[in-house]
Amino acid sequence: MATNFTVSVDEVSCPVCRDVFTYPVLLPCSHSVCKDCLQQCWRAGCRKCPLCRRVCPPGTEPPVNLALKNLCERFHQEQEAGGDAETLCSLHGEKLKLFCLVDKQPICADCVPxxxxxxxCCHLKVAVHDHKSHVRHTETQIKEDFLELHQFLHDEEAGRIAALRAEGVKRSLNLNRKMDDVAQKMEALSATIKAIEQEMDKHDVQFLQSYNKTMKQAQCTVQTPDFSGVLINVAKHLGNLKFQVCQKMAGMAKYIFNLKEEALKILPARVKVIV
Incomplete structure (x- = not known):
């Protein structure tokens, strides 16, 4: 037996844009997001799930979540069916067809005098359209600002990693030079030891004749190798990292309207006013 069911907005809301899914796609981690939202996230240079951050294999396109797509269509149908019923004014029992721009509330014709x-005042449908347009514009601006912040963090991360790797190469070359110097000194020391051993194997008279020379060779000093400057300066790369990045971000961040407050305060100039 068929049963009626109602689709809740939470079931069909994209976790990224918080709006009803538009062309939902299914990721390998089983999460679903709007295709446009996913492409915007991936344009930042990271092919990861926006929710669990699981990496998506390169060269693959997530398939459409047909079940969720059908559910969204069902939700829109229910919304359209429910939108036919008009709400009546609680004071006069008339249909709410106007919107007061001063008190920010829908009213009926009898409420005006x-x-x-x-x-x-303006027509209710005009007010709804313009309010939604303003909300969508603000939402788009918020998304663009966050995408800009994501791109900034991605670039900052790439720059700092590149600087770390460049210093690593420099330190490695310095270490190799020091190791070559140590190897040369060890080779010279081995040659000196071998020469002294050869002198000691000579006959007594010959040994005594070259004794002073042998003693001078034996008195050579070996300095302790200086390996300073071969390690990565960790403090340089990690010290106050978050604070430094936040300072840079504060310098480039833009002012974003508070949607909850401003969406009801500002109406576009195109609203047709009824006096």
Missing amino acids: NLHDLHK
Whole structure:
């Protein structure tokens, strides 16, 4: 027996844009996001799931989540069916067809002379359209700002890793030079030891004749190798890292409107006002 069920908005909301899914795709980790949201995240240079951060294999395109896509279509159908019912004014019992721009609330025609006299009003559908347009514009701006921040962090990470690797190469070359110097000194010391041993194997008279020379060779000093400057300066790369990045981010961050407050305060200039 068929049963009616209602689709909740949480079931069909994208975890990235928080709006109803548009062309949902299924990731290998079983999470679903809008295709456009995923492409925006991946444009930042990291092919990871926006939720669990699991890496997605390169060269593969996530398939469409058909079950979720059908569920979204069902949700839109229910919304359209429910939108046909108009809400009545609690005071006059008339349909709410106007919107008061002063009090920021929907009203009926009888409310105008009684409660909203001299207030600027517009048609309800126009107000809904323009408010939604403003919210969408603000949402788009927020997404763009966060994408810019993500790109900044990605570039900052790449730059710091490149600097770390460059220093690693430099330190490695310095270490190799020092090791070559130590090897040369060890080779010279081995030659000296061999020469002294050869002198000691000579006959007594010959040994005594070259004794002073042999003693001078034996008195050579070997300095302790200086390996300073061969290790990575960890403090340089990690010291106050978060603070430094936050300072840079604060310098390039833009002001973002508070959606909850500003969406109801500002109406676009194109709203047709009814006086």
